[in-house]
Amino acid sequence: MTDLLPSVPERQIRAAGARPRLLLFVCTFFLATAPALAGSIQLPERAPIPQPRPEASAEPSTTEPRPDALPSSERACREQLRKLDVVFREADDVAAEEGCSLPHPIEITQLSERIRLEPPATLECETALAAARFFQSAASDLARKHFKADLVAVRQASGYVCRPINGGKNLSEHAFGKALDIAGLAFSDETEIEVTQYGDGGEPAGFLKELRAAACGPFSTVLGPGTNADHEDHFHLDMKERRAPYCR
Numbered sequence: 227m228t229d230l231l232p233s234v235p236e237r238q239i240r241a242a243g244a245r246p247r248l249l250l251f252v253c254t255f256f257l258a259t260a261p262a263l264a265g266s267i268q269l270p271e272r273a274p275i276p277q278p279r280p281e282a283s284a285e286p287s288t289t290e291p292r293p294d295a296l297p298s299s300e301r302a303c304r305e306q307l308r309k310l311d312v313v314f315r316e317a318d319d320v321a322a323e324e325g326c327s328l329p330h331p332i333e334i335t336q337l338s339e340r341i342r343l344e345p346p347a348t349l350e351c352e353t354a355l356a357a358a359r360f361f362q363s364a365a366s367d368l369a370r371k372h373f374k375a376d377l378v379a380v381r382q383a384s385g386y387v388c389r390p391i392n393g394g395k396n397l398s399e400h401a402f403g404k405a406l407d408i409a410g411l412a413f414s415d416e417t418e419i420e421v422t423q424y425g426d427g428g429e430p431a432g433f434l435k436e437l438r439a440a441a442c443g444p445f446s447t448v449l450g451p452g453t454n455a456d457h458e459d460h461f462h463l464d465m466k467e468r469r470a471p472y473c474r
């Protein structure tokens with residue numbers, strides 16, 4: 227009875243024999259149809275050349291403009307700052323809106339090798355130069371006279387700000403980076419004074435009054451305690467173009 231069915235090895239041989247026949251059929255079909263398939267696919271004569279994306283081909287952006295992008299007056303001013311050991315960097319662009327304008331903003335962190343500007347202020351170069359000269363010379367001399375110490379930090383309250391003069395429509399010199407508000411100073415003997423001490427009497431008040439008087443001239447506008455309610459806690463120093471300094 228067992229002879230009616232093929233033995234297991236026999237079935238395996240038959241199944242194995244079916245595979246080469248199937249492979250032969252597939253190969254024959256492929257060889258017969260491949261030329262036709264190839265003819266139906268439109269291959270380009272040349273491979274397309276990859277095009278760079280627009281942003282990849284643009285000039286790399288940098289906050290440091292090429293030297294020849296700056297007007298010669300601006301380059302000369304920055305050279306003066308470097309000679310005075312002022313520490314500054316190219317500041318972020320200032321949006322020219324509502325009439326505010328600061329085409330070549332710089333951020334000042336040190337008014338000299340030893341005098342920090344805290345926090346750093348964004349200014350136009352000529353104003354930064356006037357501030358560096360004033361605090362390195364007249365203000366430093368007054369620090370030695372009143373405190374027998376060196377000026378080591380100037381605390382500023384505003385540099386560039388796009389805003390009008392308080393209570394008016396005219397733009398403040400802050401809107402052009404030409405004004406610096408001073409709220410306090412620090413000395414090498416760890417003395418710290420604030421402009422709010424202006425009316426207190428004593429050494430800090432004496433220093434502040436002489437500082438204010440000395441700033442009139444190097445700056446064309448000097449305002450402070452007593453000018454109006456807006457200036458009770460700081461000196462406003464600016465470089466507005468005037469025929470004569472305005473110091474109140």
Ligand SMILES: [Zn+2]
Pocket residue numbers: 384400405406407461462463
């Ligand atoms: Zn001001």
